[in-house]
Amino acid sequence: MGSKRTERYDVVVCGGGLAGFCAAVAAARQGASVCIVQERPVFGGNSSSEIRVTPHGTAQFHAYARETGIISELLVEERAANHEKVRENGWTNSVWDMTMYNMAVSTPNLTFRLNTTVTDVVMDGPREIRAVKARVAGAETELTIEGKVFIDSTGDGVVADRAGCESRWGTESRAEFGEPHAPLQASGATMGSSIHFRAKDMGRPVPFRAPEWAVKHEDPAYFYKQGRHFYDLVSGYWWIEIGVPWNTIYDNEDIRHELTRHTLGIWDWIKNRDPELKEKAAHYALDWIGQVPGKRESRRIIGRYFMTEHDPANRTVFPDEIAYGGWFIDLHTAGGLLAPTAEPSSAEGYSETSEYAVKSYCGPYGIPLRIMLPKDVDNLMTAGRNVSVSHAALGTVRVMATTALMGQAAGTAAAIALRDGIAFADLPDARIKDVQQQLLRDGCFLPNVRNEDPADLARTARAEAGSAELVYGAGPDSRDRTGGFRPIAALEEVPEPLTERRGQWIAVGADEIRAISVCLSNGTGSDQTVEAVLQPVDHIWDYRAEAHPPLASATLVVPPGRKRWIEWPVGLRASEGLVSGRYVRLDLKANPNVEWHMAGTVLPGHVSAFEMGGGRMRRYRDGGTLSFRIEPPQPAYGASNVLSGVARPYDYTNVWRSDPAQPLPQWVGLQWETPRRIGRVELSFPGHLFREYHGYPPFYRDPQCPEEYAIEAYANGQWQELVRVSGNYRQRRGHDIPGGVDATRLRVVVYATNGDPSAAVAEIRCYGS
Numbered sequence: 001m002g003s004k005r006t007e008r009y010d011v012v013v014c015g016g017g018l019a020g021f022c023a024a025v026a027a028a029r030q031g032a033s034v035c036i037v038q039e040r041p042v043f044g045g046n047s048s049s050e051i052r053v054t055p056h057g058t059a060q061f062h063a064y065a066r067e068t069g070i071i072s073e074l075l076v077e078e079r080a081a082n083h084e085k086v087r088e089n090g091w092t093n094s095v096w097d098m099t100m101y102n103m104a105v106s107t108p109n110l111t112f113r114l115n116t117t118v119t120d121v122v123m124d125g126p127r128e129i130r131a132v133k134a135r136v137a138g139a140e141t142e143l144t145i146e147g148k149v150f151i152d153s154t155g156d157g158v159v160a161d162r163a164g165c166e167s168r169w170g171t172e173s174r175a176e177f178g179e180p181h182a183p184l185q186a187s188g189a190t191m192g193s194s195i196h197f198r199a200k201d202m203g204r205p206v207p208f209r210a211p212e213w214a215v216k217h218e219d220p221a222y223f224y225k226q227g228r229h230f231y232d233l234v235s236g237y238w239w240i241e242i243g244v245p246w247n248t249i250y251d252n253e254d255i256r257h258e259l260t261r262h263t264l265g266i267w268d269w270i271k272n273r274d275p276e277l278k279e280k281a282a283h284y285a286l287d288w289i290g291q292v293p294g295k296r297e298s299r300r301i302i303g304r305y306f307m308t309e310h311d312p313a314n315r316t317v318f319p320d321e322i323a324y325g326g327w328f329i330d331l332h333t334a335g336g337l338l339a340p341t342a343e344p345s346s347a348e349g350y351s352e353t354s355e356y357a358v359k360s361y362c363g364p365y366g367i368p369l370r371i372m373l374p375k376d377v378d379n380l381m382t383a384g385r386n387v388s389v390s391h392a393a394l395g396t397v398r399v400m401a402t403t404a405l406m407g408q409a410a411g412t413a414a415a416i417a418l419r420d421g422i423a424f425a426d427l428p429d430a431r432i433k434d435v436q437q438q439l440l441r442d443g444c445f446l447p448n449v450r451n452e453d454p455a456d457l458a459r460t461a462r463a464e465a466g467s468a469e470l471v472y473g474a475g476p477d478s479r480d481r482t483g484g485f486r487p488i489a490a491l492e493e494v495p496e497p498l499t500e501r502r503g504q505w506i507a508v509g510a511d512e513i514r515a516i517s518v519c520l521s522n523g524t525g526s527d528q529t530v531e532a533v534l535q536p537v538d539h540i541w542d543y544r545a546e547a548h549p550p551l552a553s554a555t556l557v558v559p560p561g562r563k564r565w566i567e568w569p570v571g572l573r574a575s576e577g578l579v580s581g582r583y584v585r586l587d588l589k590a591n592p593n594v595e596w597h598m599a600g601t602v603l604p605g606h607v608s609a610f611e612m613g614g615g616r617m618r619r620y621r622d623g624g625t626l627s628f629r630i631e632p633p634q635p636a637y638g639a640s641n642v643l644s645g646v647a648r649p650y651d652y653t654n655v656w657r658s659d660p661a662q663p664l665p666q667w668v669g670l671q672w673e674t675p676r677r678i679g680r681v682e683l684s685f686p687g688h689l690f691r692e693y694h695g696y697p698p699f700y701r702d703p704q705c706p707e708e709y710a711i712e713a714y715a716n717g718q719w720q721e722l723v724r725v726s727g728n729y730r731q732r733r734g735h736d737i738p739g740g741v742d743a744t745r746l747r748v749v750v751y752a753t754n755g756d757p758s759a760a761v762a763e764i765r766c767y768g769s
Helices: 018-029 070-081 094-106 158-162 252-273 310-314 355-360 391-397 400-420 424-430 432-441 639-643
Strands: 003-014 034-037 110-113 116-123 129-136 141-152 197-201 284-289 321-325 365-368 380-382 462-465 471-474 502-508 515-522 528-536 552-558 561-568 582-588 591-596 608-613 616-619 628-634 666-684 706-715 718-726 732-753 763-767
Touching (some): 003 018, 003 129, 003 400, 018 034, 018 094, 018 110, 018 141, 018 400, 034 141, 070 094, 116 158, 141 400, 158 380, 197 252, 321 400, 321 432, 365 400, 380 400, 391 400, 400 424, 400 432, 424 432, 462 639, 502 628, 515 528, 515 552, 528 591, 552 561, 582 591, 639 763, 666 706, 718 732, 732 763
Parallel strands (some): 003 034, 003 141, 034 110, 141 380
Antiparallel strands (some): 116 129, 129 141, 197 284, 321 365, 502 582, 515 628, 528 552, 608 616, 666 732, 666 763, 706 718, 706 732
């Protein structure tokens, strides 16, 4: 007969991928009782060790755009603990599973049900869910899980579908929304599912014999002329993908079997058939093949807003912004391995300047809460790839780090709605500022929202510091201070001809720029000229080549020779439009006979880009700093940055950094005219932002992050140490002050970092007892 149980919670989250997991943790942290129902034995969905797709996100294409919040907490912990490097696919191990499991176990108010599949929905009228029915695998147990609100993060929209919500499937026609990526005719075609493999170097020749039922490959053109690249022999390939003619939900088992046949056939091609690859793979043995297909697309649940590709492409500003994205509009060819070519960008060799690349590059852009509010059910939210978007828009919002942000927003919004007795439909108008401010307080970033938390006592203070770093610039011979997080390829000296317009963001902290110098090479036998332009920009992702009228322009003469510093006496002052506390961008226009060299280090917040076409720019190489010098040196890392309301480089550097020439300890602090009662201090540190997760080595601890620090308060005429922390590598820390303290000053003293000679803090928040 089995066991039957009924359980009751405030919030029920269905689906334990990154979106559902972040939703559950966020709601629980806000005080709601939460149950997360996950049909697999581990959390993580496509990112788990069962499927092994490593999380991608906005920082793959935009410097300093890595997702923060719960997903960042997880990734920082995983890198600090994991002995293996991050590979594209197939390499995820159980350290990641246990990182998520540990957070779930350690989160108060959170209950989880693993190996548990949602089978049905119990409605309370046509517009409200009362409970979900679920079955625990291998336990002969049926659960009825009642809740006040529900979050569908199943990917397939199982709960929403059972509840009667309208959904879309397949591809819209171009005529419906005028989307550039949409085909002329609508169809039921979806992006496919993938499985991955892992191979191991055995140190000796290892044979491989494919079973008879494996796919046999004989034609090299299938791989080399159709965009199926063998970029790494030890990990799987995203292009081992199949969808059409199968249905990604109902035919999931058929897809799994077909993918297994193809994977074995591809490994057979590598080991036994390809003349070059079989030599490289001679010592490799097939170590693991996934047997859970990782899905990209199925149902999309229609919400109170329907997002099309015009929104990310045009960076629509939504009043109910609760997350952001920035992956390109990445639409895999329907059919995958059965189609004539792989995903279009791959098929054209990942060109950064093709017509397809120009129309596909987007972001960072805001995401509205309304795409997660199904229009047909009042106490249901969605989070993940099942949100209310077109097929084309799904190409960018579907990547896991982006869905994790949506999940945290959903969990936060659900808890706030319950706390305040607000209907989901009213959240975008009645409580959106509360949701946004809570997300910022919890470490998230929103492109169009700043810290305006009225409870944050730091906002009434004045910032001060013992010292602050100046921006002098950096050159090709500057020492890399990133502690090895930059890929070796980013540090290699390669030819860098100015084949296109290139730009370098420079933070302005003074009321004048007397001169700027750039390090250029001229390999010809005669003088070359380069047109230079200095113009204001809105932020570090303002990719418009000519967004504003230039502040200054000049023609630079570059004599023959290597690495010459060419000076431009700009002579620009505030009276001529220079604004302190903002960025300017130094652009050099194209001259392929001239090289502009990268700096040997990254100056925090100083990024670079190049014109990709159509008056649009994109990140240059890894987005690091191009060689420049500036006079006078700019005070761009002052104490006031900890109160800017933004905890990362964006519209300015938004970080305090101490003078690296002065020894640690160094401090930054706050001062009030009258005492404030402080019961909690919350800190954001720099680091873990510049590159995507894939760029960080095993056991990584960001050098910019303080390793040892203290919080001190000035009370009763003396400094008192309230908190002392050592061994830190986390980007965000919150500290309760037992009993509170009445203080006119508070400071953070950094005694040691994880490698950076400068102490650094991005944000300080203070709250009452």
